[in-house]
Amino acid sequence: MMKRKALLAACFLLAFLVAAKPYSTEEKFFRDIPSKKPVVETPTHVPELYIFRRSKGAVPVHYTYPVKKINGDWALAYKDFIRLVGEKRMGYFPEEKIITINQINRIYMAADKAVVVRSSGRAEAASYPTFDGDALYVPLVFTLKEMGYGINLSDDGSRLLILPPEDQTKVVPDRAVKVGSISPYRDGAMATEIYDISTTQIMGWGEKVPGGMGSFFQINEKQSIRFIGDLALDAPVYYDDETKSALAVDGQRLVIYSLDKMSRKSYPLPYAMEGAERICYDRGHVYFQRPGGIYAYSPKSKVLKRVVDRDTEDFDVQDGRIIYRRGGVLFIHEDDREDRPLDSKAAHFSLSASYILLDDGDLGLVTILDRDTLQAVSFAAYDKNKGHSVKLMGDRYLAFGQGRLVQLKDLDSDATYLLDMVNIEDTLKGRRVLWLYNGSVLKGYVYGDGRKIAQTITVHP
Incomplete structure (x- = not known):
């Protein structure tokens, strides 16, 4: 009888532990935020994308996925984004669908979550990551500015120059x-x-x-x-x-x-x-x-x-x-x-x-x-x-x-x-x-x- 009670207690404890599985640190930031799919567009005309290199000037940005718009803002596929800024600047948790920016002073965004999480707290985001088919897309201008990049868009919208942050003496x-x-x-x-x-x-x-x-x-x-x-x-x-x-x-x-x-x-x-x-x-x-x-x-x-x-x-x-x-x-x-x-x-x-x-x-x-x-x-x-x-x-x-x-x-x-x-x-x-x-x-x-x-x-x- 005692063994049976002990077995039942162990089962209850295991069930409780499974039910109370803690959220990951990143997942906690978004667990009470309802999912909301943003509007994704495939525009007919996109600006020519350049990144500034001090030794070469304005260098064309090469991408494999089409440039999109998320809630009216230009967006780039996550895989193309990684090639642009480097793998050390961004990370992705596929199970939680969460993107991290920067190793120090981390910033978090999540697919279909209209918020951005900084050390100072959460703030509403007008454009945010989402999937288009199997490709994860990231807002271009918003994300780059969070990383310290500068963005220059020509007056007619035909050219966009990305300015990487530089160390100043x-x-x-x-x-x-x-x-x-x-x-x-x-x-x-x-x-x-x-x-x-x-x-x-x-x-x-x-x-x-x-x-x-x-x-x-x-x-x-x-x-x-x-x-x-x-x-x-x-x-x-x-x-x-x-x-x-x-x-x-x-x-x-x-x-x-x-x-x-x-x-x-x-x-x-x-x-x-x-x-x-x-x-x-x-x-x-x-x-x-x-x-x-x-x-x-x-x-x-x-x-x-x-x-x-x-x-x-x-x-x-x-x-x-x-x-x-x-x-x-x-x-x-x-x-x-x-x-x-x-x-x-x-x-x-x-x-x-x-x-x-x-x-x-x-x-x-x-x-x-x-x-x-x-x-x-x-x-x-x-x-x-x-x-x-x-x-x-x-x-x-x-x-x-x-x-x-x-x-x-x-x-x-x-x-x-x-x-x-x-x-x-x-x-x-x-x-x-x-x-x-x-x-x-x-x-x-x-x-x-x-x-x-x-x-x-x-x-x-």
Whole structure:
């Protein structure tokens, strides 16, 4: 009888243990969440997917399963996702149908569960994993952002660039930064243009009275501002790095101001330049754009000639070489050579003695081409939804930044610094900073919202 009772007790205990089988740690997160199948679509047109690689630029993303939409958001098959980010970044529990993201600070998602679980707790998810046939699909943008990736979708939705997270070197600027207006400039929306960094001094131009008198200035290592004359001029429209001089159009005059020699020369404005749509200055010649072509004018000799015999939409010039846009296509023009097209959708471009800088703001991609071979030699990518600055200095160094983050590239050696400024004012983090680098010293000129400020950040990388 005692044996029978013991046997019955053991059976009851076993039944209790089976019934009370504990949930796995991951499964507990979702056990009280009802399943809800999201809407899955197979769109006719999908964006071209690219991932940014610093040595190659925008590289096409290859996938074996069709791209879908989950509740209106782009989605990629889990197996393709793994190939994209690597097996160490994601995991999958097939029995529980749970996906994990990151090994540290884990994030959990489950098939047909409209929540995401973080260390801070659960939150509702607009799009979430689900199966389409036998393939598990994962929301593309949402999941990548949870991993720290950036996403740039072109305005027309035809291209999508994925920006992998990069490790930044923490750097403390040499000087503390305090936000304030240029003194004696008045507060207000004033035009300020920074041209160059000579040794450790920043050179620029700014208005002393909004819409009125302006002057050139220098900001030295101690943050002191030195004004170079008071000029009742319109803002200089172009600066020539090689001659360290700037061109301004003042009524019926062309004014060329040398920042090095502190000299100023005026010339009559030729009749052909009246109504010019864009003006550039290069090696003593004034280039301008009119219907029918691009013209070059020498103020000293008063010689005028047409250098590009076709309508253009925009252009830049350096050492007599011209880059221009026509019909949405970029071309390089050189004397005694047929114009060459560039395979680029960049809206902004500039030339230096050795390079072509292309800034595709629609995709958030900067490409540097060798000016002779037109081959890409360097790349940088940025969040297109935030302000950025890009400056090619000394025909060798690329300074490229967003707020307090900056990349420095030596185009001769391909060395790259990735810097993250620390201990700076919180008010600077969201502002646009023009970064200038001369190979040894990095300076940041901080632009404020609604007014221009002359505070600079100095860093020795």
